[in-house]
Amino acid sequence: MTAYLLKRLAISLATLVLASIVVFAVLEILPGDPARLMLGMNASADQVELLRNQMGLNAPLLLRYLHWAGGLLSLDFGRSYTYSVPVIDLVRERLAVSLPLALIALALSTVIAIPVGLFSASRRGRAGDTISMGAAQLGVAVPNFWFALMLIYVFAVWLRLVPAGGFPGWSAGIWPALKSLLLPAVALALPQAAILARVTRSALIEVLNEDYIRTARAKGLPYRAVLWRHALRNAMIPVLTILGLQFAFLLAGTIIIENVFYLPGLGRLVFQAITQRDLIVVESVVMLLVAAVIAVNLVVDLSYAVVDPRLRSRQ
């Protein structure tokens, strides 16, 4: 177990280091001089050169990488070129939008998907199964930003129940802030729920064919009890895996949705930073997201080993 754990940890760390090198290298080849961008087109070459020195842009490549990577470890990401504030402050501010959004979307998708998966699996091959899996098939095909536009049309333009976009900030009160996150969360959750429902169904069907389910039924347990207590529990492993991956996806995958709703989240921050050539912000946010994905994958891997004892002894 310890060996397995250590190996996974080592691989994750190596992936993280490699990823940081890739991110740094890719942004090195981005065209556009940040110093020139900050000073505008009228600045003289001397001024630009001075600022480049101040920003440390003229230091050797390796030195700049080490400086940057060291900063990442101590959560000192540097200062944004365009906002002139520490990147960590920007990230903290934007996470206050993106993290709740991702969590609400994940909760919504789980609350929809698990019952639908259960319902479908227990009525396998019957009309209810066909209809709900047809709906799931449709849900997978819907681009979330188009679904978002349709939601805006119905609930914001037509019914006027929620704002069409923007974010009042948490200081405006919990309810107004939550209200403006509601449509984006629903838009994000639907395609995720469709995928999750399909996974839940197929995992359940696999488990329902197992001998211990037949034994549980044979000893007289009602079907409902078997389904909830025995089948769902065992089917949770693949479901949790997908949930972990979806959470990582949601943190990064909100870029388009945040643009649709004009939400000041992490996705919008990184998108604007890319178009404004604010390299420090891009590097930091991308690395944070990559670290999040790697961490979630690691947790998922480890939970596999915890749940399934066979995995522990093999490695």
Next chain:
Amino acid sequence: MTLHIDIPEETMSGILAKAFRNTAFVTGFVITVLILAMALVSYVWTPYDVTKLVIADKTQGPSLAHWFGTDHFGRDILSMIMVGARNSIAVALVAVGIGMGVGVPLGAFAAARGGLIDEALMRVNDLVFAFPALLSAIMITAIFGPGAVNAIIAIGIFNIPVFARVARAGALAIWPREFILAARAAGKSRTQISIEHVLPNIATLLLVQGTIQFALGILAEAGLSYLGLGAQPPMPSWGRMLFDAQTRMVVAPWMAIFPGMAIVITVLGLNLLGDGIADILDPKSRRQR
């Protein structure tokens, strides 16, 4: 290389009979053929010229003259959807081609060699998977400039590890089989065996994964062109049409409804097709997503 699919128990006509009874396959196949036909027809005929702006006809609702209405420049939405289909299909298809062309040889090579090479290749795979695909695609198009070609590259790169993983897993299951042993005894090289015996046996897997990635590519292209990073105007693209529609939702909702439906139907058709193929050729290994 001739690609002959090894189907020991079933005959080709048996498979066809099964295919016609499979609702998912038939529905998916019909939808996919219709969308492809629509894209092809757009090369020779569209109801209206999509490059001509008729301001007098701007933002008209659906009518007999314009079935899906017109946009803010008076262009016919149906014609734009037809031309946009070309772009979506071309981008997604070439991106799948890149993914297969690079990923499958890598995966097959890793499986054939094993050991350190396999381990190294899979670690590189892990590395690519650690990057949120959409974010990286945005970065790639931002670095090299927006446009259809860069969208293809951005989406294609992320198809590579997917196909590498599928090909490797499939090949690893084939390698211990007896006919491989026979081929090795006959003195064939690992590369020869990979091409002649392993590839034909994982073709089904790759075909199914291909339809999935095709569908995902359509969605990704729509997302990129919505952000303004895909095909550039005046070339119509589905994502760009949705972007233009957003600020005009109140006066012209049809500008958003129809292009979105085009995306949904195309992706739905491809997913059904993939499900159907997986079901017909290999009922045991139903794909899970």
